[in-house]
Amino acid sequence: MKEFLDILRNDHSDFDKGKLNDQLKSIDPIKLFQKWYQEAFEKQCLSPNSMTVSTVGKDLMPSSRIVYLKELMEEGLIFYTNYNSKKGENIAVNPQASALLFWDELSRQIRVQGIVEKVPAFMSDDYFASRPRPSKLGAWASKQSKEIADRSKLEDVYQEMVERFKNEEVPRPEFWGGYLIRPTYIEFWQGRPSRLHDRICFQKDDVEDQDWKVLRLNP
Template identity: 45%
Template sequence: MSEDDDQEKVEKIRRDYTQEVLSESSVEESPIDQFMVWFEQALSADLLDPNAMTLATATREGVPASRIVLLKGVDRDGFRFYTNYASRKGRELEENPQAALCFYWPPLERQVRIEGQVQKVSRAKSADYFRRRPRLSQLGAWASQQSSRVDSRNELEDTFREAEKRFENQEVPLPEFWGGYLLVPEYIEFWQGRKGRLHDRICYERQGEGLWEIFRLSP
């Protein structure tokens, strides 16, 4: 198959969006409340990993990177996730604490984009979450020097076995290099797919403590 055939195949990938509508008058006054409405619907639809979100970060110089992480908490303060502080995303958030999140739920023809400042959650809150993680995940946090090079899979598995032996018959403690982040939103956009690519984009922009401007963007 030629390169032109491959390109044509990609260009032909499309589908129309016909499920729902979204309007300024139908959304909640708070973007967090609106997010929870949609998130509960994503849970009810039994989607695969509905809490999976793209996290975009950048270096001090503005070099971007993105990856999928899992949402592990949301409330009036913002959106929480957990990771190794020494990972690439952890290092970039240390340099440049601005980030963006994106949820995409294809069966519901919906996307949510979130932008804001990121800060570490308290050590106590990180420890509380870490205690509730499966033991294998706890050990994995100790075994993985996230984003660093390893010579082989065997090396990684050897490190995991060392962690198993180290914490045998005892509770696995929270590593000093691991914990949570909170993204405090300044901007949240709700995207609902519509027929003819005239999608609904309803946005919230923070105007002060607890105050949000709601407006529509052209698709």
Template identity: 45%
Template sequence: MDISELRQEYIREGLRREYLEPDPFSQFEKWFQQACESDVPEPNAMSLATVSADGKPSQRMVLLKYFDRQGFVFFTNYESQKAQQIDANSQVSLLFFWIALERQVRISGQATKISTGESFKYFTTRPRGSQIGAWCSQQSTVISSRQVLELKLDEMKRKFQNQEVPLPSAWGGYRVVPNQFEFWQGRPNRLHDRFLYSLANEQSNWTIQRLAP
């Protein structure tokens, strides 16, 4: 299968230094809002890259659930592969790709577990089916068939019938605290605009540099 001719020319507006917010969180919020307004499917979908204790990388798509200047929060099973790798090496990378806007945002930083109280607060906002589903899967483990999940789902529905679904002890959130952001805007002839924000010191001062495409 020859895919060498598959290509798309990026023709939207460029990204200039004078248009950037001095703070990367503000710049991200601006771009994220524009992605939401442009009807980009799942604008909060992001690739999460982790590395195992023996140096093997893994990636998967997860959903950003909220963010502020303290970091970017997603939720998962604390016994999953990603959680085990974060326990071994807390340095992670996030990637947002909004193809309709010809934009990428790459974020590097440290992932840490949020408090049980914070996880519970979000858990109570999930649809009941998702709450029950969190009790059904030992994420990343080998199972014999889908029927295993469906039987577990029926069991949990009966168990929690007519009551609130409690927070599973093995489920919760991580907050990624960034030390670098890269904002990428596609341009013609593959001469893309790239700007790197790097954390300069503990006072949250950020340097901004243009990178070659």
């Protein structure tokens, strides 16, 4: 254990891959988000659309997990999941979430906080139709976040779905679809030397507000 702690404590790697100029304050944050994501994609960052989403349910205990950002619209960020999952249950009682995308290769991260709502059914239908057939069947087979006796039970249910939808298109389950995070806070973080990181954030009181208040924060 001591050797492991020494590894953690002695990691003093620094950041020198970019900076955030104050001119960025005049850019629409969604457009800046798009630009950063494009750069992460072009630089071949590992899983550039991997996104940590955190929710809080009625027990007030934060819960985080990795999902994939599948769409970025003017209205916000979209991901897809099982509505009956832990995150879905949390959102049902507390429709707020935070999201984080981190690109180590660029020493960048984007933090988002906002209000969550389901996307229209046609959007979920369109995305579900684009998924590989095994993933569609998996969506039907998994009672996400619910206890299961063992792996074989899951595989048995999956095979039942294979037979159920044999020779036909797999429809989207009603319990599966998309969520839209409408941001009220977006922070752009750029690692800098000596831990003097750049942080520029855009915030507003309500998702319907058109104007963002822009701030530079201490690291």
